[in-house]
Amino acid sequence: MIPQRIHTYLSIFLTLVVFSSCQKKPVAITQKTKPNPEIRQLIATADKFRASKQLDSAFYYYNKAKINCTPTNPISDYAYCVTNMADIQQTLDDFLGSETTLVKALPLLSSLKNPDSLWKIYTILGTNYSNIYNYDTALSYFYKALYLNTGVVKKLTTKNNIGAVFIKQKKYNACLQLLLPLSSSTSVQESREQYSRLLDNIGFCYFKLEKKEALLYYTKSLEIKSELKDAYQLGKTYYHLAEYYQKNNLPLSIKYAKLSYEKHRNSDCIDQTLKVLAFLIKNDSGKELEKNSITYVKLTDSISEVKQKAKNLFARIKYDSKKEKDENLKLKAQKIKNELQLEGQETRNNISYIIILLTLVLILILYFYLNSRANREKLKATYHSETRISKKLHDELANDVYHAMAFAENRDLSIIENKNNLINSLTDIYSRTTDISKENCPIITDINYIISLKEMISGFNTSNVTIVLSGLDTILWDEIEKTKKINIYRILQELLVNMKKHSKATLIGITIKKTTDVILINYADNGQGIDLKKIGFKNGLQNIENRIATIKGGVTFDSNPKEGFKVFIKLPLYH
Structure with missing residues (x-):
């Protein structure tokens, strides 16, 4: 028969396997795809509108x-359409709308293999x-974008993005650890736009760490950006x-701020x-303060209105288009679903x-293996037990019996002293023979276990040896497993x-104590x-270690x- 514990494990395993085999598994159907002229025309129209910065019309198409x-x-x-829609929403600071557009489409993009397209999707999501x-x-x-197989420029852009997040988290040392090794790379320096951004991020980290190296990196970044004539990056x-100059040179600080504003x-x-x-x-102070304050209020009101209108427009475009195509998509989806179910x-x-x-x-196989192993272990245990008893009889009794026999043959037993x-x-x-017998006799594990244990211990309590026993009566032995009680008996x-x-x-002092999940001796x-x-x-100490190891316990001498x-x-x- 299969042991109870093994039977339980096998039953659970079989249930899980059969259950998993009954679950629905998606079946991939390979289809040859070809460009749709109508869709390509719509995309071309959208690209034209986007190039002319008519973002609402581009989004619509x-x-x-x-x-x-x-x-x-x-x-x-x-993927191209969804990515551009999300990018337009991000451009107008509708980060939640951009994230929603991409996240809803992610399950359909799982089969996308183009690393450059995936890179753009992950970059937009990360930025949002x-x-x-x-x-x-x-x-x-x-990091998903970083691990894609893309070119040097995209990897540099991604590392700059990661560094920017570290800066927002105020992890300036982590940002430096990421970006500094890149600054000396020749391939990185060839991408002037990203290299200037890299230098700017490094300079900002040094500035926040109050290190003088910040000005060096800012200056180098400014030099490259001036060559590129990138107004946005120059402004940053x-x-x-x-x-940088705010604390130590306010006039120069204001000068740079005005250049940035321009x-x-x-x-x-905005x-x-x-x-x-x-x-x-x-x-600032005086008229400049008043002028800038008025401009700030006007711009704030203006940008809030523009952003809200854009969000509402994008939502309406999505809703109207979805409503228009919803019924058709349901019919197509149901048809595809039926085909997949029949084929799968x-x-x-x-x-x-x-x-x-x-x-x-x-x-x-598992049953026969476990059954065979259990039989081998039983035979091995019997062999070891018999060998140990044989050795003990030979080592402790054989020589003494021989000496007793020789003494009886060679001495006059009529003399009282010899007798x-x-x-x-x-x-x-005889006493030692009884001890060996007790060591190998069956151990009582029922309600009389504690009496048997005390009798065994008291057998070693002589006129020359005092044993102090503590904690034995505080343990509810009926709650302890039979194997645990046998091992405690043999160990003592x-x-x-x-x-x-x-x-x-x-x-001798023996203390036994029970906690929530262990017995301490x-x-x-x-x-x-x-x-x-x-x-x-060896011998006794090794036997103790072996017994404790079999029940996953621990011992220290x-x-x-x-x-x-x-x-x-x-x-x-x-256990």
């Missing part, structure tokens, strides 16, 4: 192209999450320089313009039969036998002790010559 995409169209068209202060999620998408570096205003970057105006308002049913059935057959074979010596020898042999017996043979102790005597560094754990012997044992209750 990208969305129209997207909802016309079907499984027979290339997934790249769908960064701008709504969800930095951990932002980093997860940036000018603003960083304004912050660049951002020319690049139509958010950065407001940021610079706020800086000028804080540091036979595959699922075949897989189920194979899994069930393999499971049954595995159970049979008494022989009787004492025989009595000692082995310790006391070793004491009687070797330690010459006169005082502490043994100590005042015997002659042993040198643990020299002695190999503490002893030195002439300093007694201590043992600390921990036995788990629920």
